[in-house]
Amino acid sequence: QVQLVESGGGLVQPGGSLRLSCAASGFTFSNYAMSWYRQAPGKERELVASITSTGGSPNYADSMKGRSTISRDNAKNTVYLQINSLKPEDTAVYYCNAQRTVLTWRDTYWGQGTQVTVSS
Numbered sequence: 001q002v003q004l005v006e007s008g009g010g011l012v013q014p015g016g017s018l019r020l021s022c023a024a025s026g027f028t029f030s031n032y033a034m035s036w037y038r039q040a041p042g043k044e045r046e047l048v049a050s051i052t053s054t055g056g057s058p059n060y061a062d063s064m065k066g067r068s069t070i071s072r073d074n075a076k077n078t079v080y081l082q083i084n085s086l087k088p089e090d091t092a093v094y095y096c097n098a099q100r101t102v103l104t105w106r107d108t109y110w111g112q113g114t115q116v117t118v119s120s
Contacts, residue, residue, distance in 0.1 A: 002026035002109050004096045009114030012086055020081040022096030032100045034072055034079040038092035086118045
C-alpha cells in the first residue's frame with residue numbers, strides 16, 4: 001500500500017525555522033517527482049516547492065524563494081522542506097505529493113499533511 005507520511009510541523013515563532021519530512025513507502029520513490037503543497041483554512045491548496053525524481057530542478061513559489069529548500073534522499077525514500085524566516089502567513093497544513101507522468105498517464109499520491117503554525 002502506498003503511504004506518504006509527513007512530519008516536522010508544529011508551532012514556531014515568526015522568524016523561526018522548520019524542517020518538514022515526508023517518508024514514502026509502497027511505490028518506487030526514485031521514479032517520482034516530489035512536491036510540497038500547503039492549504040490554509042478558506043484558501044486554495046497551493047504549490048510550495050517541487051523537485052524532480054533525481055533531485056534536480058528545485059522550484060519554489062514566489063513566497064518561498066530565498067528562504068526555503070526542498071531536497072530528497074532517494075536511499076531513504078524521503079523528501080524534505082526546510083523553511084526559514086517563517087511568517088504568520090505560512091500557517092497552513094503542508095502536504096507531501098508524489099507524481100509521475102509517463103506520456104499521457106499521470107500517477108499522483110498525497111499524504112495526510114502536517115500542521116505548521118507560525119505565531120508569537
